[in-house]
Amino acid sequence: MDLSMNCLLGPTGHIPQFLGSMENLKYINLSGIPFTGRVPSQLGNLSKLQHLDLGQVDYSGLSSMDITWLTKLPLLQHLSMSGIDLSMIADWLHTLNMIPSLRVINLVACSLDTASQSLPYLNLTKLEKLDLSYNNLDHSIASSWFWKVTTLKYLSLRLNQLFGKFPDALGNMTSLKVLDLSENNLNKTGNLKNLLINLCHLGILDLSHNSMNGDIVVLMEGLQCAPEKLQELHFSDNNFMGTLPNVVGEFSSLNILDMCNNNLVGLIPLGLWNLVRLTYLDLSMNQLN
Template sequence: MRRTINLLLALISISIFSFFTNDALQPQHPHAHGGGCIPAERAALLSFKKGITSDSANLLISWDGQDCCRWRGIGCNNRTGHVVKLHLRSTIVEDNPWGYYDPCEHDNSLFGEISPSLLSLKHLEHLDLSMNCLPGPNSKILNLMGSMTNLRYLDLSGIPFAGRVPSQLGNLSKLQYLDLAQTGNSMMYSMDITWLAKLPFLQFLSMSGVQLSGIADWPHTLNMIPPLRVIHLSSCSLDSANQSLLHLNLTKLEKLDLSSNDFEHSLTYGWFWKATTLKYLDLGDNRLFGQLPDTLGNMTYLQVLDISRNENTNMMMTGYYKNLCSLEILDLSVNGINGDIAVLMKSLPQCTSIQTALLELYHHRLGI
């Protein structure tokens, strides 16, 4: 079941963020300005290469010669020749569809540290070093990245950083995509994420695995970023999701993952029920209790609703949900629900447009 949800989630992601693979971020060759790359930028890339102690996957084997714009993972502006893209995501991701891996346990990862020389790439717009073992001796490089103000896309997910997420990342005011997600036992944390509100163009945010315990106003901060379309805050030790938002500004939000947190309150008062544009909502592996609210019936775009593993014995769908004609997956498993299955089935939409409906009820005690 989890794999089915992950596959559908991936399809939704592709449909939402196809613009991140547009021509502006594709590798280009600067023939218009006479060929070759800018010497200072080539030197900066070679300095980064020196910080790599192991490259078993040969990601950097092409990093030789004068024209760095032809090196693997490098994209240059076709007109100016400036390096605008550095994409060296580890290949281990392609071999593991489940998403559970430690880059420092895979030979195909890059090992070493991220050289501060990358700060010399003043025109860099796209930086992806994700799923590599590049923590270095400390995480100060993250602080320094706050000066790379032309970045629009930053993916450092899976890199086992330690320490506080620096507020200097709030200086990257052009960011549209930010992924700092951690895997395994994360050593990254933050006690204040208000700096996110300084990213007015942000559409994708993932900080899954980053410890955010004690940050009570996190929904209010996110509500100050109207362009957000995807939010991943799984396994963040968030304490609550029952904050009151008088007006929801997240009118473009399509995916919200709040699974595996420390929520222990009524489902009814979750702020997320106001997000009627959602297609995917994951609240699994929390301690939410009570019945689903009638406002769920307004979420007509919802395709996936996962409230599994909450051990909620009182959860039932007793409201009017006939308009949920986009719903494809409803996972209420591992909740030990007591009740009449006929009541639940009558609450579900009977729409001819539903192509696939997966109703997960195992580990429930429903009357038949």
């Protein structure tokens, strides 16, 4: 059942409880419907459900104080609750950890205040996509629980006030294809090269809008595992220094290269002309000559 992006609010504006009686449903998409009120626990009756998307577009109106009903959905693979206020649920991770079938978790803008919970045992061994963007995590990035999930292919932590040193466990995330750490307070890049060099499937890396101040040459050397797979590099609004190396010309699949507003110096490397798939290039607000 896909009713997404409509205005099917009914007389109350709430998600109807009777949906919990449709016990054969495997797929529900109610995203973009501007519901208000609480998410009904009756959805926990849908024991055959594999896909549940309740995501809100305007990030307002829906809330939940209890998501333990999700543990009654043993086949659930895709969960999206973006824009739903979950600020009153401290144990959200432990609840989700009881659903080992999960492959996608989307909790964008859910007013979560931490991802540094400890897990005695990780059950999310099939998880491929995790999006915790636009929350209020505001803690050391190294203390986060998700570094144990080596099956992740997509990890987005955009705009979370995360800070500190990257954990060594990042080097074990060898399945990652998309890593978005933009708009945080990350400034320690000392070990980043040695961690990135193991991420041989990486296609998109977004480090923009942080306070990173390392040598751009060192960072580029960390992306040499499979340079032909890189498609997007977003490094704008940092304090990266040094001269953009000619090795950038080896990133043959690159579509986007955004280096604006850093402290790069010297010549624009001739290797750039090898990037025949490039559609967006921004080197503005540097000291290139």
